Amino acid sequence: MNSTDLAMDVELRYRQATGTPCVTRGPYLQSGAYNRIVIRWRTDTATDSRVRYGTDPNNLHQIADDATVTTEHEITLTGLTPSTRYYYSVGSSATVLSGGADHFFITAPLPGTRKKIRLWVLGDSGTGNKDVQDLRDSYLAYTDTVHTDLFVMLGDNAYKNGSDDEYQVALFEMFPTLLRQTVLWPAFGNHDAGNASSTTQTGVFYDIFTLPKNGEAGGVASGTEAYYAFNYGNIHFVCLNSHDIDRSTTGAMLTWLQNDLTANSADWTIAFWHHPPYTKGSHDSDVELQLIEMRQNAVPILESNGVDLVLTGHSHSYERSYLLNGHYGSSGTLTGTMILDNGDGRIDGNGAYTKPTLGPVPNQGAVYAVVGSSGHATGGPLNHPAMYISLNQIGGAVVDVDSNRLDFTFLDKTGARQDYFTIIKGSSDPGLPVELSTFYSKAGDGEITLFWVTQSELHNQGFEVFRSHTSQGPYRQIASFRTHPELEGAGNSNVSREYRFVDRFLINGKTYWYRLESVDFSGQRHRYGPIHLSPISLNTIPIDPGNVPERFALYPAFPNPFNSGTTLRFDLPSTRQPFHRVELTIHDVQGRRIRTLVSGNYAPGSYGAYWDGTDDRGTPVASGMFFYLLRTREWQSGGRM
Ligand SMILES: [Fe+2]
DSSP states (O other), rough: OOOOHHHHHHHHHHHHHHHHOOOOEEEEEEEEOOOOOEEEEEEEEEEEEEEEEESSTTTEEEEEEEEOOOOOOOEEEEEEEEEEEEEEEOOOOSEEEOOOTTTTEEEEOOOOOOOOOEEEESSTTTTOOOHHHHHHHHHHHTTTTSOOOOEEEOOOOOOTTOOOHHHHHHHHHHHHHHHHHEEEEEEEOGGGGEEEEEETEEEHHHHHOOOOTTTSSSSSSSSSSSSSSEEEETEEEEEEEOSSSSSSSSSHHHHHHHHHTTTOOEEEEEEEEEEOSSSBBSSTTTHHHHHHIIIIIHHHHOOOTOOOOOOOSSSSSSEOOOOOOOOOOOGGGGGGGGGGEOOOTTTTTTEEEESSSSOOOOOOOEEEEOOOOOOOOOOOOOOOOOOOEEEEEOEEEEEEEEETTEEEEETTTTTTEEEEEEEEESSSSSSSSSEEEEEEEEETTTTEEEEEEEEEEEEEEEEEEEESSSOOOOOEEETTTTGGGGGEEEEEEOOOOOEEEESSSSTTTTTTEEEEEEEETTTTTEEEEEEEEOOOOEEEEEEEOOOOOOOOOOOBBBSSSOSSOEEEEEEEEEOSSEEEEEEEEEEEETTOOOEEEEEEEOOSSSEEEESSSSSSSSBBBOOOOOOOEEOSSOEEEEEEO
16 A cells, blocks of 8 residues: 555545545536536435536536435536536535546537547446556546547446446546546446346446436437437537347337437537447457347448447457448448548548538448457457458547547557548538637526627628427527628627527427527528527426426415515416416405516416515515415416415
8 A cells, every 4th residue: 555545545534433424436527518517426425415616716606406415416517608617526515525626627519619629439448457547547648738528438338247346446446537527428338238227227337327318418319328419519429229229220229310310410420339330359240139230220320311430349459440331231241332432541641531521411431440449459350341450459549520620549558559540521621600609598588588609700691590399400590680680790700799689479488499500601501509498587487397287276375474485386287279378466455466476478387486575666565465366368266375
């Protein structure tokens, strides 16, 4: 035991003796998006949960709490600003347990934004041994001050059986700093199945990870953590389950995949899962069921929707293909027409792989990389004909995306570059017609205000606003610079400019999705968003959003009697109309109306309306008895307080 270990040991004993809780896992980051992130950690004794956060490391003035007393802490931060560095600490309402200058995360860029993005990709890294430590240290030296934006794991993240203890060693104690600063996006491997089931989403893998099943990080909601989509800047990611979920083309996963990719418009599409469609390593894609089914069923959907890069593991080797399209049979069926570019893909070699169009255009080629040697290299024939290169070497992959260019690098455990290639999409650098630094919305009573700020504009004619009732559309244009002067662009500008658009006559409590498009003088468009919000009056809050009550109800005021204020809760069921016209009023004992608390159109749902004890002019009323009356076209009810 060295002196640092000894100090930690003494510290731990001291804390246990004094009863101060101790963080035994994390903090670690999950399901990050441009406006939200999940922070998780574990303590040795149960406490409530508090995250303190802010953009100034010396002033974490924002707080997010969960009163549940637990050892497994999970806090979701929402309302965050895109591409922004936040510092944070974790602990309880009583104490900060873990924090400091190395506790930070950077929110994702707005979907559609083109900026430099770095991924670190490991497959089958779960051995927890010295090789992985070396790989980690050499990567950290390689990336140096370049922030790792995404940390991707391709499955078999903790050997032998994906148990909680094995995850503690192979993941949490192996990558503590990275997990504090970068969101981890894991795929499910066969060894993870030793302690988890994807059909029921139970067990260690599903307990440890919080994955975006509701589309909260972009893409179409999968409804399960077993497979999911997310956006990061101008990249759309899909993570599939190749092990213990139906892989048939008519199954739920591939049906969702088709829907998700149909709605996708990102510059780049990257897919990842565990079992490789092409490999002759420690596994053979010609004979093993999962590998064959993923190749025959998933790959055609991905290619026909313009996938650019597919990352897998499982074979404990590094195998990287040419630019391929249409190879769905066994290795013996590969023909020359399926290899769109048989060069090395290197700018200083045969030249980068090129795809004619930026964005998801069908069948323009994809590169398939098996990065399954991050924890061990166990050989095999390594002769799959689709591969440009096959190596029996421990390593991990670095993927850098910058606008229309993707650079892929395979680093061994000493940090030496063993392979690399580049993909360039579109004829030339598309540049940035408009650089947006902010795009957010604010809810009002029956209206939503959209704000955005441009840092620079190039040939920008103006903006158009599109709206939908779902994230995946269809989006309908609701305003254009051609008719709305406030949406006219600056042409060319290097100074920051603010824009604002108010969308009126909306239904309170209903969720609206918005996209923004800039249009340059040649008619070229660039898309931003989507972002979403529900309008609501200042003194009303939705309760249990998404849940629609079966009948009308008005509940007794709570608290009652009250000092500073009281809440009136009411339920609105679904009707043939898309909304209810609602009025909630407060009356004195003579029946005179003293306050109109709610007056507007509300979507079906449950709401709480807060009355602060003032009249319509804002003057506090004398204490006494009051009546409240809720009226809709079909129903009315009242009560006394
Ligand atoms: Fe595996």
